[in-house]
Amino acid sequence: MTGPDAVFPRADALAKAVGAERYSADVTPPGCLWAGVRRAGVAHALITGLDVAAARATPGVVAVLTRRDVPGTNRQGIVHKDQPVLCGERVRHRGDPVALVLAESREALALALSRIDAAFSPLPGVFEPAAALDRDAPYVHPEHPDGNLLAYGLVEKGDAPTALADCAVTVSGEYHTPMQDHVFLELPNGTARLTPAGVLDMVVSTQAPFRDRFEIAHALGLNPWTIRVRAPYLGGGFGGKDGATVQCLLALAALNAGGRWVKMVWDREETFLAGYKRHAAVMRVTLGADADGTLRALTGSLLFDAGPYAHLSGEIMALALEHAGGPYRIPHTRLEGSCAYTNNPVGGAFRGFGVLQSSFAIERLMDALATRLGRDPAGLRLQNALGRGEPNAIGVTPEPGAGAAECLTAVLAHPAWTERAAWKRQAPPFTRRGVGVTCMQNAMGYGRGLPDAAAAKLELTKQGTFRIYNSVPDMGQGNASAFVTMAAQALHQSPEAFALIQPDTRHCLPAGSSSASRTTFTFGNALLGACRAMEAKLRARAALALLCDDPARLILSPGLVTDPATGAAVPLARLGALLPRDDRLCVDQFVMAVVENPPDTGRQFKLGFPHRFYSHGACLCAVEVDELTGRVRLGRCVVSVACGRVLSLEGVTQQVQGAAAQGIGLALFEDPALENGCMGAGDLSRYLIPTALDLPDIDCLIVADDEPTGPLGLRGMGEVGIHGPGPAIAQALFDAAGLHVTRLPVTPEDLLSALGGPE
Amino acid sequence: MIGAVYCPTSLEALWPLLADGAHVLAGGTDLLVAKRGPASCAVALLEGIGELAGISEGDGLIRLGAMASHATLARHPLVRQHLAVLALALETLGSPPIRAMGTLGGNIATASPAGDTLPALLALNARLELASAKGRRVVPLADFLLGPGRTALAAGEIIAAVVVAPPAPAALQHFEKIGRRDALAIAVASLAAVIATDAAGTVTEARLAVGSLAPTARRLPAAEAALTGQRLNRESLTRAAAAIREAVSPMTDVRASAAYRRQAAGNLLLRLTPQP
Incomplete structure (x- = not known):
């Protein structure tokens, strides 16, 4: 049984449903110490005094550490190392850490943290990215050579300014997308100890256990090979655990704990304060077309609010520029991007990684163009959808596959679209209904300049079952379960014959992070290689037991290797018992292919630009607007997706639904209320994510597709679904209420104003 | 932080605990959030008092x-x-x-x-x-x-x-809350109405109250007066809605602006407009 109709129960479902799965947060060794951080609480200031005597004297306190206790560079960051582990002289946002406390209990920890007396001399803050780039703006990093300009990039194709001047029609807009918190269920946390052998042994809720070792080692002056990181299943990550959260602080604590276990758990408010966020962005863009709607040129500039530290801001902006033309055929483009340092919360990785921001802008421009030309927005998109073999907005021809046109066509055949006129007519009193349909795309993998690699290890156990050594954390997206399905198919075994070892730098082979819609593709390919090696091995070893001189004719079946010529069979359990451990292991590795002849543009981007593989989709949102309150309810949501062949329909559907829900949150609910670097919505009573009652059923339509280089024909699709709801809801709100949405999230107040109120 | 926890089974047993400074804990949904800090707080549960x-x-x-x-x-x-x-x-x-x-x-x-x-x-x-x-x-x-x-x-x-005292069985009872989502939402504005009418459809008594629009939830006497003696129709409700907007004193916070709240407060009453 294969293909999208097959039902594979998720390998993680039962253990999670009964509460048996042990997340990092569940690891609390008896007698462990508790570590916590005192945070600045001011957005930009010099530290003028730090009195920790009272904290140190608090009963139950083991140590209070400050900048002076940090060995190494004291600088963390995935690529660009500009974020202090503990701040010594200056704090650059309200969540910056100034002191680390280790205590025997959480109560003693809380008391000691409250007794740290930190004195600050406030510095002028900079909270608007545009203002940050003014010549006379206060600098977030006075030593940075480009002032507050963290990163700049330009992508260009053809001659956009000239082409734009010749266009029959142009539309322009300034579009804003907000900062967004990941709101993963499992808070940033970990447990660590220094073993007698000098190994720093850590269990962390992390998306990048292998890379964490280097980030910690750099920051604290350690040898990365003395650090072991284990990454159990995560209770959500979405990019927010890609890059150090607790890691460096926890490692520093463990170095000062006398060999005892130390646990650190941020609470929800601390996570809002100190965790990474999706970058707020402002995009000024102009789209030009012929009178018949044929797109000609796109120009514009994108400005990202990086907060005070680089994280992957430049790389995120690069992806935004790469996707700024959408899945459309645009011959001439010129787009600039900038990232500004500010004293706002730290911008970082988030599902949709820059793509979400520029997707909103291009989709809004397409709607503006449709309005200008009196065209149906869906028809205009179909007319301009990028076909197979055509270069995209930066001049790369992506790998062929089903694209925006196929995805859009699938959604347009859904009753939510074909029966929309009747649905709108049946609106109850005080209710206006509208429907919007937009396209989406998201590249897969790291892109050029950074090997998107994974190595897989597969073990035949002595009992004749298998052990998969997973190297890319499963943060809930289901990759670990997909690996079981893949290996079971490849080796003709039942899924129950496979156990998963979750990422552990001691026992698993290195791989990149769980990110970039890459995990199932890259590790899956490596795993299938290991499965092929295992199959060959099992045949060859079984041939010995079966006295068969032609191993190729042997057949693998659940628990057995059989010789069809004689009918004789050898159980895998017997092979497992016979073989020494070295002979029971198979390994392989895979590196994702990159664009072979990249266009000469985006020269500023050394890492992660451009991309070769794309998944596509389309999204329909049907909204109901209450005329009296301006409240928006999403009546229907339909998402189509083209992501190669489908290994698990359930898995793809769950990713589409989860991504769409997160996109809906960004569009209608999640308002950080940022003011002077402070999140007005700094807890879950004010930062609202949609609940089950706020979400409609989300229909997922699979578009026939194939990716020949993918494991079993699949491509990654964990991110693409997040891009649809923002622009589709915006289009639907114009249909329902005539509101021109340029800024997310849309508030009831926006709608009440647009409707003019019944008075 | 919750410290000592007492579970009296009678009011007589409760009073000395309160005299000693214990906080009353009913369902705890507010208190347990409010008392998360390091300071210890003794509580007396009411759940044992049948x-x-x-x-x-x-x-x-x-x-x-x-x-x-x-x-x-x-x-x-x-x-x-x-x-x-x-x-x-x-x-x-x-x-x-x-x-x-x-x-x-x-x-x-x-x-x-x-x-x-x-x-x-x-x-x-x-x-x-x-x-x-x-x-x-x-x-x-x-x-x-x-x-x-x-x-x-x-x-x-x-x-x-x-x-x-239960309203007359025929009285109209209405409640609507504007929240920023459909569950776990603090009211941006809310309106409760209990309106009694006579056989001819004339309002004999209107009781209107709002939440999140003033320092306390409150009644709206002027809006009630605007409805009393009238039939419930677009004109009377519009006049009463104006009286609601006049009477409320909303504030701006992370959930909504005062101007939105004032507008929406009146609009909530218009929900009662008879439909053709």
Whole structure:
């Protein structure tokens, strides 16, 4: 049984449903110490005094550490190392850490943290990215050579300014997308100890256990090979655990704990304060077309609010520029991007990684163009959808596959679209209904300049079952379960014959992070290689037991290797018992292919630009607007997706639904209320994510597709679904209420104003 | 942080605990959030005192025990049949777990301007039965709510019950809350209405109350007067809506601006406009 109709129960479902799965947060060794951080609480200031005597004297306190206790560079960051582990002289946002406390209990920890007396001399803050780039703006990093300009990039194709001047029609807009918190269920946390052998042994809720070792080692002056990181299943990550959260602080604590276990758990408010966020962005863009709607040129500039530290801001902006033309055929483009340092919360990785921001802008421009030309927005998109073999907005021809046109066509055949006129007519009193349909795309993998690699290890156990050594954390997206399905198919075994070892730098082979819609593709390919090696091995070893001189004719079946010529069979359990451990292991590795002849543009981007593989989709949102309150309810949501062949329909559907829900949150609910670097919505009573009652059923339509280089024909699709709801809801709100949405999230107040109120 | 926990099984056992400074813990949905800090706080649970949880009818009055949970009240036949405005309000309160734990007395004692049951209880002319070591007294809810988090509750006193005279069976009972989402949402604005009409459709008595639009949930006498003696139609409701906007004193916060709240407050009444 294969293909999208097959039902594979998720390998993680039962253990999670009964509460048996042990997340990092569940690891609390008896007698462990508790570590916590005192945070600045001011957005930009010099530290003028730090009195920790009272904290140190608090009963139950083991140590209070400050900048002076940090060995190494004291600088963390995935690529660009500009974020202090503990701040010594200056704090650059309200969540910056100034002191680390280790205590025997959480109560003693809380008391000691409250007794740290930190004195600050406030510095002028900079909270608007545009203002940050003014010549006379206060600098977030006075030593940075480009002032507050963290990163700049330009992508260009053809001659956009000239082409734009010749266009029959142009539309322009300034579009804003907000900062967004990941709101993963499992808070940033970990447990660590220094073993007698000098190994720093850590269990962390992390998306990048292998890379964490280097980030910690750099920051604290350690040898990365003395650090072991284990990454159990995560209770959500979405990019927010890609890059150090607790890691460096926890490692520093463990170095000062006398060999005892130390646990650190941020609470929800601390996570809002100190965790990474999706970058707020402002995009000024102009789209030009012929009178018949044929797109000609796109120009514009994108400005990202990086907060005070680089994280992957430049790389995120690069992806935004790469996707700024959408899945459309645009011959001439010129787009600039900038990232500004500010004293706002730290911008970082988030599902949709820059793509979400520029997707909103291009989709809004397409709607503006449709309005200008009196065209149906869906028809205009179909007319301009990028076909197979055509270069995209930066001049790369992506790998062929089903694209925006196929995805859009699938959604347009859904009753939510074909029966929309009747649905709108049946609106109850005080209710206006509208429907919007937009396209989406998201590249897969790291892109050029950074090997998107994974190595897989597969073990035949002595009992004749298998052990998969997973190297890319499963943060809930289901990759670990997909690996079981893949290996079971490849080796003709039942899924129950496979156990998963979750990422552990001691026992698993290195791989990149769980990110970039890459995990199932890259590790899956490596795993299938290991499965092929295992199959060959099992045949060859079984041939010995079966006295068969032609191993190729042997057949693998659940628990057995059989010789069809004689009918004789050898159980895998017997092979497992016979073989020494070295002979029971198979390994392989895979590196994702990159664009072979990249266009000469985006020269500023050394890492992660451009991309070769794309998944596509389309999204329909049907909204109901209450005329009296301006409240928006999403009546229907339909998402189509083209992501190669489908290994698990359930898995793809769950990713589409989860991504769409997160996109809906960004569009209608999640308002950080940022003011002077402070999140007005700094807890879950004010930062609202949609609940089950706020979400409609989300229909997922699979578009026939194939990716020949993918494991079993699949491509990654964990991110693409997040891009649809923002622009589709915006289009639907114009249909329902005539509101021109340029800024997310849309508030009831926006709608009440647009409707003019019944008075 | 919760320190010592006491579980008295009678009011007589409760009074000395309160005298010693223990906090009253009913459902805990507010208190456990408020007391998360390092300071230790002793609490006396009310859940062991059976007489506080009953729901009963007698002498033409319905008596709702202060310890009745929102979920229990929302599905109780007396509430559903006679106090629909309260049932509607309870259905919008928090989420299933909060409705299972939170109590009517707790929602009143917290005295949030956004307390979901408060406009409904005001529109029902609810009275509170307060108990202490000194005995009992009855106070109208409207006199009990003094400000955000401030009530007429004396030291050592608890809310024992809410007493309501059920509206005439034919009276219109209506509640609507504007939240920023459909569950676990603090009210941006809410309106409760209990409107009695005669056989000709003329309003004989209108009781209107709002939440999240003033320092306390409050009644709206001018809007009530604008409806009384009128038929419920677009004109009368529009006039009353204007009176609501005039009467409220909303604030701007992370959930909504004052201007939006004022506009929406009036609009909520227009929901009652008869449809052709």
